[in-house]
Amino acid sequence: MVLLELEEVTKRYGQLVVIDRVSLRVDEGELVGMVGPNGAGKTTLFGVISGDVRPEEGRVLLDGATLNRLGPAARCRMGIGRTYQVPRPFGGMTVFENVLMASQQGARLRGWESRHAAAIVLGRTGLQSLANRPAETLGLLGRKRLEVARALATRPRLLLLDEVAGGLTDLEVAELMGVVRSIRSEGVAIVWIEHVVRALIDTVDRLVCLASGRLVADGAPVAVLSDPAVREVYLGTDVAEDAVVHR
Amino acid sequence: MTTQQRAPTRRITASGTLQVRRAGASGILVGAAGLVVLALLAFMPVIVSEADTTLLVNFFVLLTMAVMWNLLAGYAGMVSIGQQAFVGLGGYGVLVLAMNGFNPVAAIPVAAVVAALIALPVSVLLFRLGGGYFAIATWVVADTAQIVVSSITSLGGGTGHPVPGLSSMSPHTFAETTYWAALAVVTISLGIAYGLLRSPLGLLMAAVRDDEVSARSAGARVMTTRRIVYVVAALGCGAAGAILAVSQLQVQPSSIFSVQWAAEMIFVSMIGGMGTLEGPILGTVLFFVLQQNLAQDGAWYLIIFGAVAVLVSIWTPRGLWGAIRQRSGIELFPVGYRLHEGALHLVTQPQLLDGGSAAGSNGPGSGAGARRRRLRP
Numbered sequence: 049m050v051l052l053e054l055e056e057v058t059k060r061y062g063q064l065v066v067i068d069r070v071s072l073r074v075d076e077g078e079l080v081g082m083v084g085p086n087g088a089g090k091t092t093l094f095g096v097i098s099g100d101v102r103p104e105e106g107r108v109l110l111d112g113a114t115l116n117r118l119g120p121a122a123r124c125r126m127g128i129g130r131t132y133q134v135p136r137p138f139g140g141m142t143v144f145e146n147v148l149m150a151s152q153q154g155a156r157l158r159g160w161e162s163r164h165a166a167a168i169v170l171g172r173t174g175l176q177s178l179a180n181r182p183a184e185t186l187g188l189l190g191r192k193r194l195e196v197a198r199a200l201a202t203r204p205r206l207l208l209l210d211e212v213a214g215g216l217t218d219l220e221v222a223e224l225m226g227v228v229r230s231i232r233s234e235g236v237a238i239v240w241i242e243h244v245v246r247a248l249i250d251t252v253d254r255l256v257c258l259a260s261g262r263l264v265a266d267g268a269p270v271a272v273l274s275d276p277a278v279r280e281v282y283l284g285t286d287v288a289e290d291a292v293v294h295r
Numbered sequence: 296m297t298t299q300q301r302a303p304t305r306r307i308t309a310s311g312t313l314q315v316r317r318a319g320a321s322g323i324l325v326g327a328a329g330l331v332v333l334a335l336l337a338f339m340p341v342i343v344s345e346a347d348t349t350l351l352v353n354f355f356v357l358l359t360m361a362v363m364w365n366l367l368a369g370y371a372g373m374v375s376i377g378q379q380a381f382v383g384l385g386g387y388g389v390l391v392l393a394m395n396g397f398n399p400v401a402a403i404p405v406a407a408v409v410a411a412l413i414a415l416p417v418s419v420l421l422f423r424l425g426g427g428y429f430a431i432a433t434w435v436v437a438d439t440a441q442i443v444v445s446s447i448t449s450l451g452g453g454t455g456h457p458v459p460g461l462s463s464m465s466p467h468t469f470a471e472t473t474y475w476a477a478l479a480v481v482t483i484s485l486g487i488a489y490g491l492l493r494s495p496l497g498l499l500m501a502a503v504r505d506d507e508v509s510a511r512s513a514g515a516r517v518m519t520t521r522r523i524v525y526v527v528a529a530l531g532c533g534a535a536g537a538i539l540a541v542s543q544l545q546v547q548p549s550s551i552f553s554v555q556w557a558a559e560m561i562f563v564s565m566i567g568g569m570g571t572l573e574g575p576i577l578g579t580v581l582f583f584v585l586q587q588n589l590a591q592d593g594a595w596y597l598i599i600f601g602a603v604a605v606l607v608s609i610w611t612p613r614g615l616w617g618a619i620r621q622r623s624g625i626e627l628f629p630v631g632y633r634l635h636e637g638a639l640h641l642v643t644q645p646q647l648l649d650g651g652s653a654a655g656s657n658g659p660g661s662g663a664g665a666r667r668r669r670l671r672p
Contacts, residue, residue, distance in 0.1 A: 124514040136509035149498040154514030163315045179634035
């Protein structure tokens with residue numbers, strides 16, 4: 049079953065085309081990795097899906113219904129949860145309050161139910177011991193976890209992860225991978241942008257590559273990484289070999 | 296959709312009891328103390344002179360405004376310097392109703408509701424602007440309201456109009472009635488503010504203040520949230536203006552729409568501590584203490600107020616109550632949430648995982664004091 053569908057989406061900032069006629073499908077429960085160099089338009093594409101960014105052309109569909117006219121809050125309530133590459137916590141609130149707010153607004157739970165759900169999410173993302181800390185006092189790992197926790201608390205059917213492993217140590221990446229796998233095992237579809245390609249390759253069902261706003265490859269991870277177009281994009285870093293070496 | 300949430304109940308039991316607390320063990324004590332204070336205040340007109348009740352009325356009026364401004368700016372992040380628009384509209388609401396045969400005291404709640412209703416379309420215009428532009432626009436709205444009201448000759452134009460229907464009361468009854476009306480307004484205002492902050496809207500307001508973009512992505516209806524807070528603040532300021540109209544026996548545009556109200560509510564919230572309910576109370580007390588002791592020295596007291604505001608904002612940017620809370624952890628009006636992890640063996644039913652939200656709920660191993668590191672600045 050197709051959950052998310054992008055049809056020929058184009059986003060321009062003045063003359064600059066940031067997303068160029070991108071079409072993409074994500075099935076229910078699927079884990080799709082998204083790679084591409086800096087400035088390829090990955091985060092903008094997330095914005096188009098979550099409603100933060102309005103595309104000039106094309107359609108965004110969830111379950112076959114057009115989302116184009118809906119704002120981020122409405123899309124969140126329909127089941128699209130997202131994280132931000134640069135974490136955006138509610139700094140003045142505690143970690144628990146951050147997640148509780150998402151569970152009350154995004155998942156529309158109330159009272160005991162919302163507190164219970166928020167506590168469970170904290171446990172799953174390893175934030176339990178930090179629950180009563182003001183979010184502004186968290187370090188990078190804590191903030192990245194909080195991004196995932198808050199998105200998860202909205203009870204998404206589609207979760208957009210924007211570089212949640214960026215800037216973390218190998219051990220921390222491994223921990224976060226465990227969290228992502230457990231979310232996925234519950235039937236949540238995930239699109240995951242990551243620069244750390246080796247973090248993706250073992251986990252994802254499918255890999256897509258974005259370059260200069262265009263979708264240049266879409267398929268099985270190994271096939272995508274050995275694709276000449278993708279190799280060209282990553283010329284100099286030789287991403288495929290790097291990934292293979294680390295397997 | 297619910298699969299991911301139903302199953303992990305066991306997960307939680309494996310990692311320990313989870314309790315959510317909203318108030319320390321002192322909750323009941325503080326509540327009782329509050330009731331005693333309220334009862335004492337209610338008897339004040341019997342005990343003290345009429346001059347003192349008038350002073351207290353002014354205290355309640357400013358406190359009401361400060362509570363509302365603190366909701367707007369301290370919690371929801373909307374810095375308005377034009378709340379006097381609704382003070383004035385509340386005052387004129389009472390005047391118009393009284394001129395049409397209403398009892399002026401009974402008109403107070405009606406006038407407040409009218410001010411709130413006017414705030415609704417005004418918010419549609421104002422919310423198109425952000426930050427500093429919003430602040431300036433609120434002032435423009437207030438000045439516009441004053442100009443419009445001043446041009447209505449049947450309301451006395453620029454010179455204002457006495458409020459009819461008050462002369463029939465004896466001075467003593469008048470003083471008592473005004474006092475109790477003002478006490479009711481400030482009590483209800485504090486109650487509404489506390490209730491809002493403890494409701495899901497409280498978290499929502501703080502989230503919108505901290506990061507509007509990620510709040511939206513987490514499902515927050517930002518505009519609706521702001522609008523509710525803005526309308527509630529107009530309701531409170533309208534009630535304060537309505538009290539002013541009654542207690543001063545007349546309404547005059549340049550004084551009831553004066554920007555001085557905005558300055559005072561900002562001043563007391565700032566020195567007391569924005570983003571706490573206690574702050575405006577402390578700030579208003581300080582304001583009146585300073586004013587009573589310094590007013591005879593003429594304009595000097597304004598200069599001293601300015602100096603106090605500068606010093607407080609340099610030394611304790613979170614206000615005096617912010618500093619007190621940071622050192623002592625005291626919270627008279629707890630609005631946050633604390634997740635409490637208890638012992639593993641105490642979990643039997645998922646229903647028991649939540650200690651409840653009642654004030655003073657005492658969980659196992661009630662280490663409330665130790666756990667009360669404070670949360671929201």
